[in-house]
Amino acid sequence: MEVRKKNKVEPEVQPRVNVVTLGCSKNTYDSEILMGQLKGNHIDVVHEANNVRENDIVVINTCGFIDNAKQESIDTILQYSDLKDQGKVGKVIVTGCLSQRYTPELSAEIQNVDAWFGTNDLQNLLHAVGANYKYELLGERLLTTPSHFAYFKIAEGCNRPCSFCAIPLMRGKHVSFPIEELVKNAKNLAKNGTKELVLIAQDLTYYGLDLYNERKLADLLRNLSDVDGIEWIRLQYAYPSGFPMEILDVMNERDNICKYLDMPLQHISDNMLKSMRRGTTKQKTIDLVNQIRDKVPNIAMRTTLICGYPGETERDFEEMKEWVEETRFDRLGCFTYSHEEKTQAFDLEDNIPQEVKEQRVEEIMDIQQGISFDLNQEKVGNTYKVLIDKKEGDYFIGRTEFDSPEVDNEVLLNASTDYATVGSFVNIKIDRAEDFDLYGRIVK
Numbered sequence: 001m002e003v004r005k006k007n008k009v010e011p012e013v014q015p016r017v018n019v020v021t022l023g024c025s026k027n028t029y030d031s032e033i034l035m036g037q038l039k040g041n042h043i044d045v046v047h048e049a050n051n052v053r054e055n056d057i058v059v060i061n062t063c064g065f066i067d068n069a070k071q072e073s074i075d076t077i078l079q080y081s082d083l084k085d086q087g088k089v090g091k092v093i094v095t096g097c098l099s100q101r102y103t104p105e106l107s108a109e110i111q112n113v114d115a116w117f118g119t120n121d122l123q124n125l126l127h128a129v130g131a132n133y134k135y136e137l138l139g140e141r142l143l144t145t146p147s148h149f150a151y152f153k154i155a156e157g158c159n160r161p162c163s164f165c166a167i168p169l170m171r172g173k174h175v176s177f178p179i180e181e182l183v184k185n186a187k188n189l190a191k192n193g194t195k196e197l198v199l200i201a202q203d204l205t206y207y208g209l210d211l212y213n214e215r216k217l218a219d220l221l222r223n224l225s226d227v228d229g230i231e232w233i234r235l236q237y238a239y240p241s242g243f244p245m246e247i248l249d250v251m252n253e254r255d256n257i258c259k260y261l262d263m264p265l266q267h268i269s270d271n272m273l274k275s276m277r278r279g280t281t282k283q284k285t286i287d288l289v290n291q292i293r294d295k296v297p298n299i300a301m302r303t304t305l306i307c308g309y310p311g312e313t314e315r316d317f318e319e320m321k322e323w324v325e326e327t328r329f330d331r332l333g334c335f336t337y338s339h340e341e342k343t344q345a346f347d348l349e350d351n352i353p354q355e356v357k358e359q360r361v362e363e364i365m366d367i368q369q370g371i372s373f374d375l376n377q378e379k380v381g382n383t384y385k386v387l388i389d390k391k392e393g394d395y396f397i398g399r400t401e402f403d404s405p406e407v408d409n410e411v412l413l414n415a416s417t418d419y420a421t422v423g424s425f426v427n428i429k430i431d432r433a434e435d436f437d438l439y440g441r442i443v444k
Contacts, residue, residue, distance in 0.1 A: 015055045015090055016044040017129055020080070021144065022073050023063025025151040025200050025236070027096060028144060031061045032151075034095075034122060035142035041131035047144045052083065055090040057129050064098035064170055066338035073098045074106075081112050093117070095125055097170040119171055120156075139185035146389060148423035149196035149232075149405060150189050154182055154220065158202035159210075160239060162266075163277045163344035164309065164337065167202055174203065176211040183223050190229030193423065196387060197230055198404060203239045205247075218246040225254040231425065232387065234258040234404060240265060240288055241279035248295040258401040259296055262331075264304040268323040269316040272309055277344060282323075289327060300402035302331035305364060308357030309337045310348035317360055324367050330375060331408050332368040334361045369435050376409070376433035383429045383443055386411045388420045396420045398428070400438075411438045418442045 017038055021031040031047070038045040052058070058080045062073035073096075083089045091114040099106070100118035107116055117125045123133040143150055157172040158165075186197060201207065208216025224233055233254075235247070238261055251257050267273055270282050280288075293299060305320065324332065336357035339350040386398040389405065396413040398420070403409045411428055413420055418441055420426050428440040 014044060015057050015129075016046060016049075016053060017059060018049045018052060018056045018089075019045065019047050019059045019061065020076060021048065021061045022076060023061070023065065023069055023097065025198065026153060026202075027061050027063060029141075029151045029153045029200065030096070030119070030122075032141035032144055034059070034061075034125070035144075036140040037122070037126055037134060037137055038129070038131055039142055040134045040137045040140060041126070043129065043131055045142065047142070052089050054088055057091045057093065058083075058089050059093045059095060059125070059129070062094060062096035062098035064096070064101045065166065066335065066340070068338075070098055077106070077110055077113065081110055084112055091115075093125065093128060095119075095121065097167075100170045101166065139181065139188060141189075143194075145405070146423060147193045148387065149198060149389075150194045152182075152186070152189075152197040152199050153177070153201060154199055154204065155201040155207055159206060160203055160241075161277045161279075161344070163275060164266075164306065164340065166340040166343050169342055171202065174206050174210055176207050176209070176216075178211065179216065179220050179223055182220065183227065186224050186227045186230060190227055195230065195423070195425075196232040196234070197224060198234050198236060199224075200236050202237060204235055205238045205243055215242075215244045217244055218250050221247060221250045221254070221257055225250070225256055231256050232258050232401060234260045234401070236262040236404060238263040240285060243288060243292075245291070245295070248292060251296050251299070259299045260302070260402055260404065261292065261299060262302040262404065266304070266306050267309065267312075267316075267320060269312075269319045272312060272316055272320075275311060275345070275348070276306075276309065282319075286323075286327075300330040302333075302404070302408065303329050304333040304335065306335055306337050307360035307364065308352035308354075310339075310345060310350055310352070312337075312352055321363065321367060324364060325371075328371050328375070329368070330402060331372075331404075332364070333407065334364045334368075336361055372409070373433075373435045376435070376438060379430045379438060380433050381430065383427050384411070384440075386413075386426055386428045386440075388413075388422050388424055388426060390422055391415060396422075398426070409436050409438060411440060413440065413442065 019031050035045045063069040080092045084092050093115045095117040099116050103116040115128045155176045157174045158168050159174040268282050384400045388398040398411045426442050429443045430438050430440040432439045
């Protein structure tokens with residue numbers, strides 16, 4: 001008698017969502033919220049997995065801020081759409097700033113993307129992958145950063161009229177999140193081991209005007225400072241015009257608010273500031289920086305600048321160089337101007353050659369490198385509280401309260417002589433310093 005074997009049926013592998021994040025920390029936050037919702041819907045979700053699967057749903061969270069970021073986003077979309085054509089991934093979905101701004105053009109050129117969503121389409125995106133938006137998960141996130149720190153968005157959008165910036169086109173008007181909601185989210189993060197909140201928004205200092213009819217950043221800081229387990233709160237992206245000086249009082253009052261301020265100033269020439277529609281002047285900017293430093297003497301100030309804005313003369317640029325040398329910012333980033341459609345500055349002639357823009361950026365950063373080296377030498381022999389972010393090669397790597405993740409100086413601890421736990425605070429005495437790195441050892 002012939003015995004027939006039954007064919008073994010392999011269990012069907014459920015689609016997995018692979019989220020790919022490009023751009024700034026605000027995009028990181030948005031991806032983490034998306035992933036939290038997917039997990040709440042019992043959907044398998046990963047972040048930027050190396051081992052893509054043939055039935056993966058790839059969600060690309062794009063950036064559309066400047067030319068380089070847009071190109072990176074387009075290249076990433078093309079990469080995954082090619083993988084889809086080869087049968088190596090199941091679906092490709094695009095969201096974020098680039099998608100918000102350019103869906104008609106992109107969808108005409110890249111036709112095998114399954115769906116396009118903007119910056120405020122979370123509910124529709126979830127439906128596209130078989131999930132529902134769960135209101136009870138408000139604030140729940142899957143962190144893509146190490147669990148001991150989290151980017152903490154307190155508002156969406158921007159009301160500022162800066163001529164060069166397309167953010168309002170992609171993110172909409174400024175919308176503050178309620179204080180009670182933010183405190184609840186902070187408590188959830190602290191409960192899961194988060195020790196540092198990096199406050200982000202397009203403009204932190206506008207916080208509360210739309211919701212409470214007055215600037216409420218100082219009140220928010222006090223409430224977040226009271227959350228058990230949060231040991232550091234740092235401020236990124238403050239705007240100089242209408243700066244609420246009372247937040248500096250809170251900085252001095254509360255030990256867990258880092259004496260750190262990221263304030264993108266963009267330029268110092270009055271001609272440029274006026275054309276950029278920054279709502280301030282050279283003298284007001286200088287006075288503000290001096291007032292902040294007078295009120296919080298040991299504050300670390302970070303700024304960002306733009307080189308090659310339309311009409312920037314050699315005199316305008318020399319004025320900015322002199323100001324950078326005199327002001328001696330603790331941290332500084334510099335970017336070439338990007339000519340963005342539908343912005344006010346797009347009506348101006350983009351008349352500075354790209355090589356001149358890049359040369360000017362290089363000159364500014366050379367000046368800042370020297371400033372950073374000098375300031376770091378002054379730290380040798382001092383002891384700082386350091387948060388350990390990771391172990392890499394022969395070193396544990398951390399930051400002081402004067403340094404934000406990914407963009408600022410790092411403190412390196414030799415792993416062969418000292419041991420530290422990632423996510424812990426240790427006291428480190430600085431033995432030597434380079435342009436952007438400090439080296440030290442643990443002291444009790």
